[in-house]
Amino acid sequence: MGEESTRAEVDPLGGRGGRRTIRQMVVVGLIASALGIALGLVIDWFPTNGSTQADKIDTFWDVLIICSVPVFVLVTTVVLFAVRDFRMRPGQEHLDGPPIHGNTKLEVVWTAVPAVMLVALCTYAFITLHDIEKAPAAGIERQITVTGQQFTWQFTYNEGGKKFTTAQLYVPKDESVKFNIQTRDVLHDFWVPAWRMKIDAVPGIQTHYRVTPTRLGNYPVVCAELCGLGHAFMRQTAHVLSREDFDAWVKKVTAPAPSAAAGGAGGGGGSSAAVDAKALFVQGDANTGAPGCGSCHKLADAGTTGGVGPDLDTVLKGKDEAFIRQSILQPDAVIAPGFQGGIMPGNFAQLLSQGQVDALVKYLEEVAAK
């Protein structure tokens, strides 16, 4: 660019801004673009690449870097060269530049070229979007219902005709999963950065996306839409398992565990002895969707490491049964120093049966007394 604008007859600048300057500028611009692109591609921008969707989005990002850096370099180089060559020298205080009002050819070029580039980018974006959202070619896709509430996630499965709900997300590797996302209260946003996909949980409707996890491991589940006081702490973990491990996990969850009352979701009192309090503490109740205490609280005896709420090994030390019961059912009644109210869900009285609460309290009392 700038080639045509050097046509003015009179040249008070003694040759500056001529073809030589432009040649220099092109060389510097090309080198800077190459370095910039290299740097942009070397930087490890993304979190772990954990899904087929992530592959496509990361590639898309690389293309964007390759397109963007030269644009930035172009503008910066022209500004810097203009400053180098055209800044006012002593004695030029009353000198004006040449009265160039425009150049139609140049203006057409810098309207048309970006337009073509942008349309091309949009086309590529459309193809990528289509790829990351399309359903798998064959086979039945696993459906998991994700329910957001202030300030936790719950995951409802339907495995082999058995429906259950957990507070932790488990998915098998290399199988497409369709998440159906909904909310009990305000807007949330279901995001697993390692999988790249996200969408809001909107009251009144169900939203969807699908991912095919490609890497084993545990990844954070993050709420990305401001949802109130505990928004920053609305974190859980997504576990990607091998097919066998996943099946084993499903079996364990759906098996008539020693804890569950014979009638399943019936709950009710009188079965407190049968409740496996430690499992309840770690996993929550699949039938009602009660989240496990361990996803937010640390407790050495149960092996949980959650850091959102107070460390139960310290705060429960020497506390009595009434205090523990109150802390479960009315979490805002007493707030541990350094923490604040309004974050722990206050609906455990509804989600847990009387027997379950009794068992939990008994278990925690025993642990606290140790």
Place this chain on the structure above:
Amino acid sequence: MSVRMRQAGWYRAGFYMIIAAAFSVFVTWFVRMLYGHDRFAHFLDAESCVIVGMIALPLAFLVGLGCFDYWFYWASGKPTRPEDHSSHGATSWKDYFRPNTDHKVIGIQYTVHSFFFLFVGGLMAMLMRAELAQPGRQFVDSNTFNGLFSVHASILIFLFIIPVFAGLANFVLPLMIGAPDMAFPRLNALSFWLLPCAGVLMLASFFAPGGSFASGWTAYAPLSTTAPLGQMFFTIAVQFAGASSIATALNFLVTIITMRAPGMSFFRMPLLAWANFSTSLLVVIATPFIAASQFFVLLDYTLGFHFFDADAGGDPLMYQHVFWFYSHPAVYIMMLPGFGIISEVLSVKSRKPIFGYRMMAFSLLAIVVLGFTVWAHHMFVSGMQSWIRIPMMVTTAIIAVPTGIKIFSWLATLWRGVLRLDTPMLFALGFLTMFTCGGISGVMLAMVPLDIHVSDTYFIVAHIHYVLFGGSLFTIFAGVYYWFPKMTGRMFDERLGKLHFWMTFVFFNATFAPMHIIGVNGMPRRVADYADEFATWNLVISLASFGLGLSTLIFAYNMIASWRGGARAAANPWRALTLEWQVSSPPPVFNFDQVPTVVGGPYEYGVPGAVHGIFGPGAPAEARPTPAGTHAQPPTAE
């Protein structure tokens, strides 16, 4: 004393506000009684009193201050006081604290008021960065933190960027187009005095039970409709700020259309006038939509209308559509006036005509039109109908074309000029590079597949600050330095100005560039706490942001000290051609002792003997047809 109570002024305003407070309590009590409710058990329960008061008190303040006096006299058939222009101009600082119909006084009121809120909003950013310097909780709890970023954004958008542009244009624009004042001076005064009402409401929200509004400046329902009382301070403050914007925009439109000097055709207007014309079109069309969205929230909250309650048939997505139908054009409302400032500064400081004047004007209009077709790109992950994403992606990408035209034309304006690298020019060049960065990340965000990953992360925070800080605020600094001699009659300290620029430029990049990285890497925005892996970058960002905060103190010192004791400014220190520089600094009370006649384009630098406007009897009866932007050399004026 009783005379003071009857005369328009602060005493009467205070008196009326007491009456309004009593009225609010009585009305709420009376209506509740009609419905069979008890009186309030405790004054903190009296939310409805507070909400009625939030509307009644500011209105009483405005009436007491005298903003409506003329219209009330006229409406009630009493003799109106004819405008004797005695209130024009300001002789002491006290004159800035009453409604004044002089556009130059209002311009300074606007600008100083806006900069006060820049410092308040900036201070909130400092508090947030202090909290975010380390993971975990240190200084503020998450309720306060959510309040801080919500008020920070709301104040800087509604009480700094939008009004400061209106303020600069208020001062400069009538002078530029050769008008003695704005078209509606009384409306102009009212527009300004609506702003402190909005500002006080937003700041007062911190004293509300339950804390200030904490659902972001976007106030998404149903979080906002179920929030504590503080949310209503935002909802109602936005109405006052919005009314102010609309009134000013109407005023600009009428002024530009009807009050141009003889010979000032549209294509001879300086680009700042074009920019404000385009901005005003956006404001007039779009602002009613945010007013509506907040009225919906108000009705939902106070009277249970359930517009956005899904269980009662409401639709939370509707809120986002109405909100962004304003708030995306608002991004251009916050940018186009800056484009105008940059065109002025670059042309004058490069000593060259603006390259491609007509395309510069048309690209502004293209942005206005396209600006209304892109709003849903804020909602790519909102769960709206998925097909809408594609057309919105395309229009969003295409809006980069007129913006690109402007950038390239500015670069071509620089080329082969004689660049004066003083403070306004440095900020203009800083704007060119930084705004390009923000524009590029904007195009990236327009691309749906990437947006799905980075929306609601720090990448968005980085983008918005590259556009609104590196973009808008740099143009505001350029404009304030450029017109400081004209507004105050004093020169600013050039050395401090340059120091301010370099500190701002370096710390701005050190603060916001790393946010791109942590954003793509997975750090969500609007969180008081974050995963440990982001700790290093956050510490860097926090330290840099404190440097950025300090740099504004240099600016404040330079402005105050130079205003008090700077060297006297000549009428035209930059040797500019536009009309505002052809009168004394500061300008005469009625702007022009003789009406100027415009005979040529505004940027004919380098054309020997070219003038833009002619004063006095030498002016030809009919202006000569030498519009800017024709590529031919304009004939030399004698």
